[in-house]
Amino acid sequence: QQQVKQSPQSLIVQKGGISIINCAYENTAFDYFPWYQQFPGKGPALLIAIRPDVSEKKEGRFTISFNKSAKQFSLHIMDSQPGDSATYFCAASPSGTYKYIFGTGTRLKVLA
């Protein structure tokens, strides 16, 4: 079965620090890699996304790094803030499909 492995399961970072969440995929050709942010009581919301022809994408304090040969992609949150405390999900979409395969999620807590 297609899988996306996400780590760590939980992460505690000091305010102003860098939060790093990693995801890896196996075997299947994926061509779209979105990251979602979910606050308690809310549905996931798209944070940032990347396609495999790009090695890095930056939006404000959020950066996705993509390593196609290693089949890995990661989310970096620079200057982490307490308001960034949420659960983050990576996902991958198999080529030519509408579907996503989600990672298991990372619960981030940023200490004030």
Next chain:
Amino acid sequence: DVKVTQSSRYLVKRTGEKVFLECVQDMDHENMFWYRQDPGLGLRLIYFSYDVKMKEKGDIPEGYSVSREKKERFSLILESASTNQTSMYLCASSLWTPNQPQHFGDGTRLSIL
């Protein structure tokens, strides 16, 4: 702004009941999805629909069915609810072309007693 609305935030049902979860989107999206979210398991796809009356099974369809009679509405049906279906259920929608963002509702937390 994009809006996906799930009819109930919390729902409590009994084992064996037939349960309906409703989802409505106002973006004229062709695709709609039902996921369940469980701690440590992430989001798992139950069913999705790419057009009215069209549906495809996701990764965990057992015990569930769906209905899409109108483009904006997608219903998830638990034919005979069981305690292992206690979960958070999330609905999403997207445009029909591949690699489009999925937009999520705020979820229905369903408890089966």
